Amino acid sequence: MTEERDPLLQALFADSHAEATDDEFTRNVMTKTYALRQKLIATGTVAGVLLILYTVLFGAPLQDFAILIAQFLSTNIINIGESWIALLISPLNSFAGLLALLFKGFLALQKKLRLISL
Secondary structure: OOOOOOHHHHHHHHHHOOOOOHHHHHHHHHHHHHHHHHHHHHHHHHHHHHHHHHHHHHHHHHHHHHHHHHHHHOOEOOOOOOOHHHHHHOOOOEHHHHHHHHHHHHHHHHHHHHHHHO
8 A cells, every 4th residue: 555645535535524514404405305395296286187187078078989889899790689599609799709809810820920930
């Protein structure tokens, strides 16, 4: 170890002996905490107001659209009647069933194409 000391390190350690007062440190922390708390409260209030406004303006139309889509998807493709066979195949005799079968077929085709390309 050498006896010569780095002047920058000596200046750094000399400055570290200057102590900040406890009151000043506490005041700075409390000021920053208060500002952060006020910012969070303001952000939460704005987000809450926007959520309520969005719900009031778009809640009913979106619900009506979801009901319309559900009614369309549950519509029978072929009218078979009310027999037990109709109840048995009713999951497949709807637009939702048709879309599900098409999607499953697409996934199977995609899987086959991946296996072929390897």
